[in-house]
Structure formats: structure tokens, C-alpha cells
Amino acid sequence: MNNEQMKRVAIKAGIFGAISLVVMLQRAATKHILITDAAGTHIDRATTVDSYNILIDRNVQKGQSGKLIIPLSRTVSSDDIVLEDRYIDHELRIYIDSREEGFYLDNAVVTDIDILRSAVCVAENDSGSVCLDFVLDGLYASSISLTESSTIEVEFNKPSDIYDGVVVVDPCASDIYGMGGAIEIARELKDISAKDEENNLKIYFTDLSGDTVTQQRAAEFVNEAQADLLVALNATKKDDTNGANVSAYYNSQFFLRSLNNAEFADMLERSTAEKLGAVAEGIYEAKEDDMLLNTATIPSARLYIEYESNGDEKKAAEGLYEAILKAEAAVNK
Template sequence: MNNSEMKKMAIRTAVFGVVSIAVMLQRSATKHIMITDAAGTHVDRGNAEDSYNILIDRNVTDSQSGKLIIPLAKTVSSDDIILEDKYIDHELKIYIESREEGFYLDNAVLTDLDILESAVCYAENDTGSVCLDFKFDGLYANASSLTENSTIEVSFAKPKDMYENIVVVDCESEGAGNSRALLDMSLAVRGIATTDDDNNIKFYYTRLSDDEADIEKRCALIKDSGADFVVELKLGGKGVSSFYNGQYFLRDFNNAEFANILEKNCAYKLGASAEGVFEDDGSDQVLCCTKVPAARVEISKDYSGADDSKKIAEGVYQAILEAFEEKK
């Protein structure tokens, strides 16, 4: 390398270093730490019954408009915060491990949102830890972050305005005695979906805990989320079979096609027999209230173990990817 080339290399190195430092400083100045989303996870912070309405300050600036801005005690870090999005109940719970008792008696939440119906602070213990419970007038997707100003900022949008592809997974047992096995399947689907950043699919679940939702809430979730596909998980029959609503004829990609893709992929992943694709007899309330491609996949109770739940989830997820590809 001659002197001219060495000089050019030195200049490029210096410029790269200056740019890198500038980017690092800019990122540091605007650093946002994402808060853990514990949707469906059981959070137990105690049994204290003390509660009070949270102070709301509606005097916001232009940059604050349309957000929910929650102040934090200076001692609170990202490790002290758990966000639970109970979307099926139109509810957002934020658990904060704090050591400043009564903080939200004096510090107001800042928002001009007219979708907020109530805001209540529940004392979880006598040391300052609380659950902030916000209830909204409908289903909204949200994005949350922890700012350097010691606030949680939450923005809201209709699901279809935030996500291009949406799927609802239903796994209610409806008294069939298979609640835990069906829940494990749903959680297994969630486990795959949360680690897949490439396909940009938002999943909603009618159940991610031992609590079950009634049919009205489940159908409302399907409608309000703007779902592209609905998958219903059931245990029963032999091998793997699937069912669809033949009442609605959907152009381009119909219920029967979706049911076929589900049966094929789940049977393949399980190594089980594919028992067929059938038209539902009209008794399935979820399929009856769904006007987008939807199907119920039924798996024999012989495949209700933990390893089988993972394989079923893999089959469901692969079927959804195929369905989106076919729908294009």
C-alpha cells in the first residue's frame, strides 16, 4: 500500500469513527427500553385490596398527544416493570415494583386519549408495589417503551393500522375437560410466534391462562382484531381432522381450503393419520361468527402431551404461513 492509499484509508477510518460516535450519542440521547409483554402470564404480587382512581392530567403538548404517559419513581428500572396486555378484556395492566408508597396519589398520568374508560391503582403490598389497571372502550393494539425521563409511554392504534397480518387462535375447552392440554397448544403456538421476526404476523389468543372467555368475547376479538385467519384448536376423534363453516363462501381463499392446509400440516408434524376435512354441522359458534377463513382442527386425545403440543403448534404455524402465501 503506497502513501496515497494509506492516507485515504486513514481518512476513511477517521470519518467512520466520527460517524459511529455520533450515532452512539444520538442513540444514547433517545434511548428507549422496551417493557416485557407478559400477556397471559399469571402475575401474583400479593392480595392487598387497597385501590384508588389514578390522577389524570389532560394538559398535553403536541408530542404527547395520543399517548398514555405514566410517571415512574426514580428508583424504578425496566426490571421492575411487567406489562400485561389483556386485550380480550380491553384492559392493560402494568405491574410496578416500587419502594415509594403512595406515589400515584400525587403523580398524575398524562393523556388526552378519549378511549380510556378508567384508570385504577391497586396496592400490591405495603412497600409501594402497585398494579395500574387501565380499561379502554374497545380493542387496541399498543406499543410501550420506557423513556429516559422516567416515564412509560404507550401509544395505541386499531390492530389493522399497526399490523399487516393478524391471526386469532382459539382454544377454549367449553367444559370438555381438556382445558390444560388445549392451553399448552395455544402457548406453544405463542412460543413459536414470538420468536419469528421475519413473517410480521400478529397473533391474538382467546386464552393464555387458566381463565376462559365466553363466546361473546371470543367472537368480539375475532371481529375487532380484523383477523385474516382464525384457528380453533380442539381435542377429539382419531388422528387429525379439520372442520369448516360451509355457510360462508369466501372468494379467492375459502374455509375448506384453509381447513385442508391445517389438517395436512398438523398430521404431518405429529406423524398422525389425516382423517379428513369436513363441513361443520353448524354447532360450532366460533366458526359461525367468523366471516374470514377459519377452521377447527381436532386432534386425538392420544396427542395431548407436551411434546405433541409443540408439534401441533409447528403444524398450525406452518399452515398459517402457507395460507398467507396462498392468499396473496
């Protein structure tokens, strides 16, 4: 290779390197890493009293308005961050294993939003693990990501502003109807809906940890979410081997032309029973003491499932999700 050819190769290599660097910088500036969502598990918060108010810097930079910017120590990766979004409590908890004790005593979060009622840092141990606890003034849909600049960015929106449909599922712990596997089915439903990229549907759960939520609070939450549909979910795992069965209850006093409650209950019962290979036992008017259904002014139903094996939770959730999608299409047509 003569000098002229070597020069051409060097020029091409330089151009390629420059282009590659620009591409990498663009990607680095826009790359966001999703943070683990632990809403489906129960996290035991430490009993420590070592907590303090988080510093808040109101001097936001260009492009940061309307966001909550949380700084991180350089050693933190996405594996060190766990999100617990407690929607019904209007609370967002972010658990961070920062490995740098006292980091948030000196490093402020940056925001110009006015929806924070409180912002507290709770020390989980002496090695830098903390829980950042943000209490909001209402129900918001939070979009959370980890940026390449070692910050967590959080955006808050009203659910109806960003989703085509909103559904509330209440895995009920009422002794009247039974509980058992309702939480397990709800967690499977959450996973299924999270993986669905075709439908811009948000399903809120009143609880996924097994804590008791009163019917009054569940009803309030339905209104806060401006939900299109309400599903009260009750399930028990049977001790016998007589097969699974499904039934549903509905509010007989309130009707919408697009989708009445009896039709919605029938959708839920048939779809879930089909997936489970279960007996569809029928749909019935809600009991008098079912305050949640009897006060609802949106299509609502209570689904009661009795199933046999551990694998049935996923099947039930698949049937339930298919029915919800069908009902959403009817409501929003």
C-alpha cells in the same frame, strides 16, 4: 514526544470525546427497553381494596401527543415491570415494583388520548408494588416501551392500521370438543409468532390463562379485531401411546374465493399432523352447535389435536403457524 505532538494528541482526544458524547446522548434519547409481556401466564392479582384513580395530566409536551406517558420512580428498571395485556377485556395492566409507596398518589400520567374508560392504581403490597389498570373503550394494539427518561410510553392503534394480517386463535375450553393442551399449544404459538421478524402478522388469543371464554364473546372479539382468519384450537394429551392424531372442522355454509373454509381446515390439519408425525384423520363439517364457526364470515376452522408427550406442544404450534402463514398469503394475495 514534544509539546507540538502532545498538543495534537490532546486536540484529537478532545474531538473524539466530543463525538462520543454526542453519540451517547443520541442513543440515550432514542433507546427503548422492551418490557416483559406476561400475557402467556396467569397473574393472581392481589385481593386488596387499596386502590385509587390515577391522576391524569392533559398538558402533553411536544412529541408526546397520542401517547400515554407513565412516570416511574428512579429505582425502577425493566426487570421491575410486567405487562398483562388482556385484549378480550379491553384492559391493559402494568405491574410495577416501584419500592416507593404512594408514588402514583402524587405523580400523574400524561396523555391527551380519549380512549380511557378508567385508570386505577391498585396497591399490591405496602412496599410500593402496584398494578396500573387501564380500561379502554375498545380493542387496540398497544406498543409499550421503557425510555431512558424513566417513563413508560404506550401507543395505541387499531390492529388493521399497523399489521399486514390479523388472526384470532381461540384456545377453546368447551366440553364438547375437549381442552387439555390447547392453552399450552397456544402459548408456544405466541412465542413463535413473537420471534418472527419477517412477517408483520398479529395473532390475538381469546385467552391464555385457562379462563373460559364463551363462543359468543369469541365471535364478538373476532369482529373487533377485524381478523383475516379464525382458528378454534382444541387439544388433549392422550393417556395411551397409540400415536398423535389431528382432525379439523370447517364452516360449510360460507365461502370466499381466495380461501374457502375447507381449504383452510385442510391446511391446518396437514401442516400440524406433519410436524407431529401424527395421523391426519380428515376434515369434517362443523357441528350444528359450533356457533363460533357457523357464524364466522372469514376463513375459519376448528383444529382438534390429540398428542402424546410434553414436547409435542411446540411441534404442533410450529405446524399451526406455518399453516397460518400460508393461509394469510392466500387471503391477501
